[in-house]
Structure formats: structure tokens, C-alpha cells
Amino acid sequence: MNYFPDEVIEHVFHFVNSNKDRNSISLVCKLWYRIERFSRSRVLVGNCYAITPERVIARFPCLKSLFLKGKPHFADFNLVPQDWGGYVYPWIKCLEKNRTNLEELRLKRMIVTDDSLELVAKSFSNFKSLVLVSCEGFTTDGLAAIAANCRFLRELDLQENEIEDHRGQWLNCFSESCTSLVALNFACLKGDINLAALERLVARSPNLKSLRLNRSVPVETLHRILVQAPQLVDIGVGSFVCDPESETFLKLTALLQKRHSIRSLSGFFEMTLYCAPAIYPLFSNLISLNLSYAPAFPGKELIKILQLCGKLQKLWVLDCIGDKGLEIVAYSCKELQELRVFPSDPDGDGNATFVTEEGLVAISSGCPKLNSLLYFCAQMTNAALITVARNCPNFIRFRLCILDPTKPDAATLQPLDEGFGAIVQACKGLRRLSISGHLTDQVFQYIGMHAKNLEMLSVAFAGGSDKGMLHVLNGCEKLNKLEIRDCPYGDGALLNNVRKYETMRSLWMSSCNISMGGCRMLAKSMPRLNVEVINENGDLNRDGDDDQLVDKLFVYRTLAGPRTDAPDFVWTL
């Protein structure tokens, strides 16, 4: 390849899009490193504290698209204190200072302020796409700034963020000349929006393919929008509360019978079952269906709908579907690839239906293409998991959460080691695994032995000893993220293979048996890791004894050194 001019090599690289591949390319030789870095336009920084924004921009001066992740995953479940960190402002400031031609910004679990959004809106004239997932710290004022200033905005996608809603007029702020919208998702906003502004915006956006409404948009508006936008492919219907005897209902029913292009549905925040018939015609064309925010759907109605979904590939539901409902899915949805079953009664103090191992077995035998699972269930058995493993060897993501976190095999009362062992043995391509239930060191031995492609492992309330954690650290060659809570692992496990942590993005351990001494030792032996002790309760003494127990520990590799924005209860040792 030495005899090709640089332009040819660059042209070839243009076809390589995956970050992993580009990282590999850049390691081949200096020439390739140089060419690759000037041609990389999409950059993923999986941990915003692993490197400084200055270094990223210096290496990739032509970057147009940046994907940043901030807080550790367990922050989603309130295990990380609110002001731990993950601020995006310094990154945006740096991008602005360097006059980067930023077009796309994607953020996950970061603290985004209105100031940051305003800076984005005013600094990058070609800005096209903003995707915020599980972020917080901003209000609808920030959205207004984006709407008002980004004249070529194509995508505004807000997924499950905590946004302070000032009930303002942010939708009005889209200028009349903004006609480029392709995707707009504000389903997570809690407040009212200006309906007329929304309708006008849709009317002047001929390229709008995806629109997800929040719960404040009434069904009359939805109908008018659907009339205006026959090109819509993905719709979040909002609350979908409708009087089945109203004119709107009749008009909507008639309209939807002709909308064969709709492929994806979500929303239904308060849907009453009487309105379901209006959308029946849509189900046979659907590829993706998200009913996980629709608690009012009774099982019978769900079953009726799911029987129609012959092309469905992605299904998110609540556990009120029950095992019977899952059997229907197994029978009807032969193309299913991704299934998520969420708990409808997370605090467990109601009389909710739930799903068990039976539902999962049914799905596995009916849906051979299944490769991604998130399953919140009341119980599980080894026999079921073994059957699932046999039926579905193609799992890439397998996340099982038993609502009672230390529950053993419901039939034999044994630990669930054998079941999960079967999963990792059969699913050679498994990249992400979450395990729960009564578990011993044995399951980790299986994981270490067989899960050679595993990148992310989540463990909660497992039993056993330090050996368990060591099996994983020593055996899982591609391990990138390990998060552990409420397990009996101590300093022995933490310190046995410290070099491993430099090959990983991060390690989270909370409510385990780690001591200050262990953390200090880790920090001392591995200077290129940030060893963060999170002293949330104020119980720890920074200069105190080695034997103080550390409740929350977050370890990650970094080229940026200890971070300067840590709050006073986070200590980088």
C-alpha cells in the first residue's frame, strides 16, 4: 500500500465507518495514522474524562460529529450522586474555540446546561443533529436556543432526559425558513407545547420522517399532523386519548387505513383501549413497536394487537403482557430481533402481573432471530435458560433482571449458575450480559471461560468470593466495562490483575468489600487510571485508615489525569 498516493488511501478509508475499524487502521503505520486522523469525521469518546477535548480536536481536526458519554451506567439507577460530573460545556467551549465545523452532537448521561445548548446553537453554523440520551441540567430555554439558531437542523432527538419544562414557546422558535427537519423527538418533555407552532413546523418540513410527541399533544393535533405529513415513517403518538365516538376518531381510523409507510410506533402514554381499533391497520407493517410507556393496556388488547405484527423486529413492552402474551408474540412475530420487557410495578407493592421463565422460553422457541434481550421477570430457572441458550445461540445482548435480586432457581432452589453458563457457552457472539438471581463463583468461572467476546458485564447481588471477579478479569479478553454492586468482592479481587483496567474503559464497584487501602494501592500502582472514591455519605476520612470501607468506587483509564471538576465528595486517589 506504500505505492498508492495519499488521496487513494484516504478514499479507501472513506468507506470505513466503524470506530473500531478506524482505530485499528490508525495503528498500522504512521502514514495511515496521519491520513486516518485527517479523514475521521465521526468521533466517539466513550468516557468524557478519558481524554481532554483539546487533544481530541488536535488529533481529529476535521471532526464533524461527536458522541460523548459521561456518567457511569449505574447513574441511570440513582447510584451516582447528582453532581458527580459529566459536564459537556468544556467540550463545546473547546470546539467553538477551535472553530470546529460541528454538525452532530450526541450525548449520553451528561450534564447539559442551557448555556451549553446556546453555545452550540450560536457557534456552529452547519449544525444539523442533536441527540441527548439520559441527560439532565437543561430546560426548554436551551431547546429554544437550538430551534432559533440552527437553520439547517435535521434532527432533534431527546430520549428519556430530565428536562425542566418552562412551558414556554420553544417550538415557536423554529424560524419559518427552517424546513430541513427529518427527525423530531420530544416525547420526554412533560409540559405543554404550542400546538399551532407544531403543526406549522410539520407543514413546512417535507423531509420529516420521524416525529415523537409528548403526552400533552391531543389526538386532534395528531390527526392533523398525520394529514399534513404522509411521509412519516416513525410516530410517537403521545397520549392517544380519544373518544371512540368522536369525529376525530373516525377520521383517524380512515386515515390510518391508508398509511402503509408507517414502520415504527411509540408513545401511548395514557391510551384507553377503546381507541386501539383506530391503529389496528398499522400493525401488520410495523417493524418497531414501543408500548413500554402504556400501562393502561390490558393483556387481552395487547394480545389482539401483537397477533397482527407479523413483521415486527423490535418490541418493547411492560410485563403486564404476561407469559401468555409472550406466547402470542412467539407465535406471531417470527422476525423478532429485539425484545425488552419492563416492570410495570417497579416497587413491587401492587398486584401486578409479571412474566416468568415460561414467557422467555416461549419467545426463544418461536423467534429464532432474537439477538437482543432485556427481561425483567419475577423468577427464572436453570432449565429455562438452558433451553433458551439452545434455541437462540445468536444473542449479542442478554440482560436478565429478576425483580427479587437474590432469587434462586424457582423450581430447584439452586443458584442460577448453570443457566447463565449455558447462555455464555452457546452464544459465542455475546457482547453484553447482565445477570441476577442467586449466583456463586461458578457462574463467573463459566463467563471467564466462554464469554470471549463479552464487552460489558453487569453484576448485582451475586454471592461467592473474590474468585468470581477474578474469573471475569482474567478470562474475558475483550472486557471493556465491568459494573458490580452489592457483591462480596474485596481488595484481593480488586488488586489481583490491575493491568487489566488499562485495557478497559471503566470499572464500577459499589457496596462491595473494598477498602481505602485497596483503592490507594490501585491508584499508586496504576498512574494512568483515575481511581475515584465517591464519598457520598461523608462517612470516609480522606487521610484516615486503610481499613475504611469504600462504598462507591469508579476506576477508568485516562490520558487526562485527575479531573479538575470533581465535587468535594469525589476523591481521585
Add this chain to the structure above:
Amino acid sequence: MGSYDKDLNLEATELRLGLPGTDQPEPTTNIIIHSNNKRSIHQTKEEDQEGASKVAASKAQIVGWPPIRSFRKNSVQPKKDRAGTEADVSGIYVKVSMDGAPYLRKIDLNSYKGYDQLLVAIQSMFRITIGRYSEREGYSGSEHAPTYEDKDGDWMLVGDVPWEMFTTTCKRLRIMKGSEARGLGCGV
């Protein structure tokens, strides 16, 4: 673990003193938890005393379990029969006064999901900072402390009781300032 006993329903055959039909509150597995509000909560199922022996329901509230995003948790409210469901629908409006401010404000406690959100709103509304809460020291780190008047007419420090209990017993809020505020939390 205790779950085995529940499956065998030993309770049904247990010899006990006491009138038939009364249920003792089931002992919960005491898992130590700390929430963002830095309180440790020990919840017993006193609510179960209506005799509904919901075996599956007796769990301690473990922080972060089941692992679903709080956004989802708050959105998909189960069909709970909460006391005072009227309030859920119509909003719980309480007056908020701040020492030295010329007029009062009113907020809807139902529009917040917890103390964090409430305090953020109050700080933004009055353009002040309220310190960090701790069980021992109250609010340290600023001049202001949020207090509330409860059903009994007593002035309490915001944050001491579980959120649900707070929303149902809070009659009005007062942001205390200065030395009066600093006196709170020490040896109270």
C-alpha cells in the same frame, strides 16, 4: 434467604397469640440503602396491616433496584391506591415564603418527583442557593434552609421524611435565612 419461607407459606401454619385476621407487619430484609438525599430509609410494610397478605410485595426499597431509569420509573406509575388520590390528579399547591422576599409564591408539589427537583425549583425561583442536606447537619453550606409546616402545625426541616410522606403532610414552605437557618439541624 427469606424468600424460601414465603414460598412455603409457613406463616399460615404458624402458632401465634393474637386475634385471627390481624397481620403483623412482615419483617423486611434490612438492606442498607442510601439515596441521593443521603438518608437511610428503613421501610416496614405497615401499610399491609389491612390483612392483604401480599407475600410478593414485602420487599425493602433498595436504591437503584430494579435497574430502570428514573425517567421510566416516574412515568409508569403503577395502579397504586395511594391515600389521597385526589391530590395526585389535581395537584398539591402550597405557599412558599422566603424571609425578606416581598411576596409569596405557590408551587405544585405534585409536579416534582422528589426533594432534588423541589430544591432545584426553589433555588431557581428565589435565585438562592440552599446547601447540601445531611441527616446530621441539616443544610450546610449556605445561608438558607428550607422548612415546612406540617399537619400538626410544627415547623420541620425539608428532607427528613420520605418524599411521599412530605407531600401529604406539608401545608406550606418557608425558606429560612441567616442565623435562624444556621440554628437548624444542630442538636434538634
